[in-house]
Amino acid sequence: MVETSPEGRILAAVRAIPRGEVAGYGEVARRAGLPGRARWVARLLAASDDPALPWHRVLRSDGRIAFPAGSSQWREQVGRLRREGVEVDAGRVRAMRPARSLDAEVWGPG
């Protein structure tokens, strides 16, 4: 079955994040075919009441938790991620660090 609605595609993209891995809001939006709709992804996660939805695997583009540090939701997200083996340091995940500069992509590290 193919998701036709944008909402369905976004939720499907979130559910497609493998256990122990993370993705950015914008990344999820791109995978759903909706580039630039990161805020929509966030709003959908907040609105969804599906307990099976791995919302905790979605982070900001800089790899940080989107909630205010120390808030109950922040603590829950950190707990869920660590339970899956994801390294979280001061609210930041030690994984994704995409090259954000065009120079880096064109010229590379060398």
Place this chain on the structure above:
DNA sequence: GCTGTGACTCCTT
């Protein structure tokens, strides 16, 4: 229909 708001992102200091 205009305004404010937010689980966002990018660029520039």
Place this chain on the structure above:
DNA sequence: AAAGGAGCCACAG
């Protein structure tokens, strides 16, 4: 790394 500002879009009042 952090902070300020602009752009972005759906939704509530």
